[in-house]
Amino acid sequence: MSGLINFKTFTPHADERGVFAEIYRESWPTGVAPVQWNLVSSQPNVLRGFHVHVTHADYLMCVAGEMLLGLKDVRPESPTFGKVETHTLSEDKLAAAIIPPGIAHGFYFAKPAKHLYSVSHYWNMDDELGCRWDDPAIGISWGTKDPELSQRDQEAGSLEQMIGEFVKRRAALTTAKPS
Numbered sequence: 775m776s777g778l779i780n781f782k783t784f785t786p787h788a789d790e791r792g793v794f795a796e797i798y799r800e801s802w803p804t805g806v807a808p809v810q811w812n813l814v815s816s817q818p819n820v821l822r823g824f825h826v827h828v829t830h831a832d833y834l835m836c837v838a839g840e841m842l843l844g845l846k847d848v849r850p851e852s853p854t855f856g857k858v859e860t861h862t863l864s865e866d867k868l869a870a871a872i873i874p875p876g877i878a879h880g881f882y883f884a885k886p887a888k889h890l891y892s893v894s895h896y897w898n899m900d901d902e903l904g905c906r907w908d909d910p911a912i913g914i915s916w917g918t919k920d921p922e923l924s925q926r927d928q929e930a931g932s933l934e935q936m937i938g939e940f941v942k943r944r945a946a947l948t949t950a951k952p953s
Contacts (some may be wrong), residue, residue, distance in 0.1 A: 778845045779857045780804070780872040795868055797835065798892070804872050806833040808892035816841075816883040819923035823880030824912060825904040826936060828943045830895035832873040833907075836863040839887025844914040848937045849876035858913045863889070876940070878933075880907055882916045900943070905936035 777855065782802060786795040787923065798808070808817065814905075826848055843861045845856045863871060873879055875926060881889065911933040930936075 777853060777857075778789050778847050778857060778877050779874070781861075782870040782872065784868040784870075786868060788805045789949060794892055797870065797890075798833070798904055799850075801848070804833055804870075805874065806872060806892060808833065809889065809894065810821055811892045812917045813888060813890050815888050816881070816886065817922065818883065819917060819921050820878060821882045821918065821927070823904065824878055824907045824909075824914075824930075824933075825868070825880070826878035826940055827875050827903050828940060828947065829875055829877060830878075830893045830901055830902070831902075832891050832893055832898075833870055834863075834873070834889055834891030835870045836865060836867060836887060836889045836896075837868075838865050839883065839885050840864040840866075841889055841951075842882040842917065843871055844880045844885070844912070844916065845873070846874065846878045846912055846914070846933075848878045848933075848940055850937070850941060851856065852876065860914060861892075867907050878936070880916075881912070881949050882918065882921065884917065903936050903939050904930040905933045905944070906930050909933045 784795045845859045
């Protein structure tokens with residue numbers, strides 16, 4: 775464990791033809807049983823997020839270029855609640871970041887990059903909550919003042935609002951009775 779999230783490092787095998795690296799095995803203790811894989815390409819100065827998932831976990835890696843991964847624990851009952859971390863993921867040092875539900879995260883790409891990620895549950899809009907990337911309460915320096923954002927990220931509310939909604943939705947899941 776590296777603070778808020780786990781990392782899985784890989785051993786690349788290189789020869790004159792190129793490089794081979796295993797990036798996932800079901801037997802590895804990641805806590806993520808993938809149901810969907812996604813490949814995302816980002817242009818320079820793109821910031822994706824800041825968001826949190828109520829139920830699903832991510833298993834992600836940067837396969838081309840470099841990303842700054844910003845994290846904040848928004849689980850009020852967690853001993854690391856409010857803790858912030860940043861990590862640089864790159865194609866040069868292949869590693870997967872394993873992000874559990876309740877760890878808010880965002881990605882900044884200073885240069886063109888691609889990242890590959892899997893999720894433990896199919897994407898569901900009700901599972902993803904966002905807030906302003908530049909909310910001072912997040913406490914992350916992204917290295918940019920005017921990033922390219924999605925419309926949704928431009929219109930996001932405060933971190934406080936996001937945490938309140940996260941707590942509400944998670945509580946509803948634990949009190950919901952199966953039908």
